[in-house]
Structures are given as C-alpha cells and as structure tokens.
Amino acid sequence: MPGTRYKTHVAKSASPLPFIQRQIVVMPSRRYKTYAIEGIVPVIHPTAFVHPDAVLIGDVVVGANCYVGPLASLRGDFSRVVLEDGCNVQDNCTLHTMPGFDVIVGRDGHIGHGVILHSAHIETNAMVGMNSVIMDRATIGESAIVAAMSFVKADAKIPAKHLVAGVPARVLRELTDDELAKKIAGTRLYHDLARRSLATLTAVEPLTTFDPDRKRLEVDRPMPILQRKMQKRSDKT
Numbered sequence: 719m720p721g722t723r724y725k726t727h728v729a730k731s732a733s734p735l736p737f738i739q740r741q742i743v744v745m746p747s748r749r750y751k752t753y754a755i756e757g758i759v760p761v762i763h764p765t766a767f768v769h770p771d772a773v774l775i776g777d778v779v780v781g782a783n784c785y786v787g788p789l790a791s792l793r794g795d796f797s798r799v800v801l802e803d804g805c806n807v808q809d810n811c812t813l814h815t816m817p818g819f820d821v822i823v824g825r826d827g828h829i830g831h832g833v834i835l836h837s838a839h840i841e842t843n844a845m846v847g848m849n850s851v852i853m854d855r856a857t858i859g860e861s862a863i864v865a866a867m868s869f870v871k872a873d874a875k876i877p878a879k880h881l882v883a884g885v886p887a888r889v890l891r892e893l894t895d896d897e898l899a900k901k902i903a904g905t906r907l908y909h910d911l912a913r914r915s916l917a918t919l920t921a922v923e924p925l926t927t928f929d930p931d932r933k934r935l936e937v938d939r940p941m942p943i944l945q946r947k948m949q950k951r952s953d954k955t
C-alpha cells in the first residue's frame with residue numbers, strides 16, 4: 719500500500735546466476751502477494767481492492783475502484799496485464815499473456831469466477847461469464863457478454879453489445895436494454911464490494927456456534943431487473 723514501509727534486505731543469492739542478488743521485501747502479514755520480476759513491480763491504485771490471496775506478478779496495473787478476488791492470478795511475466803478503472807476480476811481467474819500481446823480489461827470490465835484471459839482484450843463494460851476461456855488476441859467488444867462456460871477462439875472479434883455463447887463461442891444475438899442494465903447493476907455491486915472490502919474485510923478466527931439471530935449483510939439488490947427476469951421465467955412455465 720502506498721505509504722506502507724516494508725523491510726527490505728538483500729539476500730545472499732540462491733539464484734542460478736550468482737551475480738544476481740535477490741532483493742527480498744518482507745511484508746507485514748495479510749498484505750498483497752505481489753512480486754517483482756526483473757525489477758518490474760505491480761501497480762495497484764489505492765482505491766482498488768485486491769484480495770490478499772490473489773497473486774500479482776510483474777507488469778500488472780490495477781486501476782481505480784477495481785476488485786480482484788481471492789485466488790486470482792495476474793501474471794505479467796511475459797507482457798502487460800492491465801485492469802482499467804472499475805473492473806472486477808473474480809475468484810480463481812487467470813490472466814496471462816504470450817510475449818508482446820497484453821491482456822487489457824477496459825473500464826468496468828466484469829470477469830466472472832474462474833475465467834481465463836490469455837493475451838485477450840476485453841473492451842469497456844464487457845462481461846465474461848464464469849469459467850470461460852478467451853484466447854490470444856481475441857477482442858470482446860464494448861458492452862458485449864460472453865456466456866458462462868464459453869470458449870472464444872484466438873483472433874475472434876466479438877461485436878459490441880452482443881451475446882456470445884458455446885464451445886467454440888458463436889454470436890447469438892444483440893443484447894436487450896434489460897440485459898445491458900443488469901450487467902451495469904452487477905458491476906456496480908462489485909464497485910461497492912471493493913469499497914466495502916477495503917473498509918472492513920479482516921482475517922478472523924471463525925466462531926464455533928451459529929446464532930440464528932445474527933446480523934445479515936445489507937446489500938442493495940438490483941430488484942427491478944431481477945423481478946423482470948423471474949417474471950419472464952414464470953411466464954415460460
């Protein structure tokens with residue numbers, strides 16, 4: 719974190735190249751798992767929340783108000799990984815590159831649980847559904863949605879505001895205004911989660927008993943949109 723002082727000392731090299739001295743930064747517990755490679759250090763904006771169990775290596779840049787979930791791995795050891803402002807990269811995501819082809823997630827990009835982005839470009843406000851794989855040099859257009867469990871081929875160009883799905887992914891149709899609004903509402907929840915996590919997330923020992931009257935989380939639900947969706951489902955049945 720900016721302003722935090724870490725103890726730094728130069729260790730006797732355990733590197734196979736004896737002339738390279740390894741600099742070890744000793745961090746206080748519950749801090750970031752961030753690593754430099756060849757002197758290139760990850761950058762995290764102070765208003766972003768990066769879970770302490772996420773791993774960031776090398777040329778990684780995390781913008782303002784981003785959320786990076788536990789066990790996400792952002793590896794900038796071949797090229798650059800950029801999260802523009804307001805993105806979320808959820809639990810278990812892997813963002814990696816081949817040399818010379820960056821991963822870029824545009825502003826308010828929404829990257830669901832378990833996604834793999836490999837040298838891909840996700841444009842502003844697009845969403846990639848859970849467990850999808852986006853291959854090298856593919857571009858997901860502005861405000862497009864990739865359905866959960868999709869495989870987007872290398873060099874694919876997904877048009878803005880369209881839904882793609884499948885293995886390999888095919889463009890299905892244009893997104894409706896409701897779907898676009900739902901995406902924006904979902905991303906806002908993650909903006910808020912970044913703030914809430916920065917303010918209150920703490921490592922604790924668990925309790926051993928459940929109190930049925932214990933407090934519940936009070937998170938605003940995007941109700942009108944959910945209600946419309948539930949109505950649609952019940953109309954079908």
Ligand SMILES: CC(C)(COP(=O)(O)OP(=O)(O)OC[C@H]1O[C@@H](n2cnc3c(N)ncnc32)[C@H](O)[C@@H]1OP(=O)(O)O)[C@@H](O)C(=O)NCCC(=O)NCCS
Nearest residue numbers: 829830831846847848863864865866867868881883884904
């Ligand atoms: C693709 C998606 C947007 C479709 O939502 P929807 O229009 O409400 O879809 P429905 O649930 O009404 O299903 C419509 C059809 O699409 C199919 N479908 C839904 N999701 C699918 C997916 N991921 N891949 C392939 N087909 C899918 C359904 O089986 C259904 O087919 P049918 O008409 O033959 O029965 C949604 O299923 C999805 O994948 N969302 C991603 C959510 C996510 O991962 N968010 C990130 C974490 S927060």
